[in-house]
Amino acid sequence: MTFEAILPQLKAGKKAVRTGWEGTELFVALQAATTFDGDPLNPYFLIKTADEAYSMWSPTDCDILATDWQLVD
Numbered sequence: 001m002t003f004e005a006i007l008p009q010l011k012a013g014k015k016a017v018r019t020g021w022e023g024t025e026l027f028v029a030l031q032a033a034t035t036f037d038g039d040p041l042n043p044y045f046l047i048k049t050a051d052e053a054y055s056m057w058s059p060t061d062c063d064i065l066a067t068d069w070q071l072v073d
Contacts, residue, residue: 003059006069010045015072018063024050027072028057 006016015027026048034041047057 001069001071002067003064003069006071009071016069017072018066019068019070020066024052026050 001016010016010028010030013030015029017025017027029046029048031044031046033043045057045059046054048054
């Protein structure tokens, strides 16, 4: 799938990964808008890896142009 195809799925709460990633990346998820100390937080992407906790993630140009995205259960 393309990033354009996977983005609505991420917005719907699904998880996705690129099959071309050959590291410890387990999935990417979209964190919905929330608050922190009473102030609004905009939505942001998180990545979960096998050897770390969640980290903030921003897609690279390669990620946006890739066609190897797939949904993760």
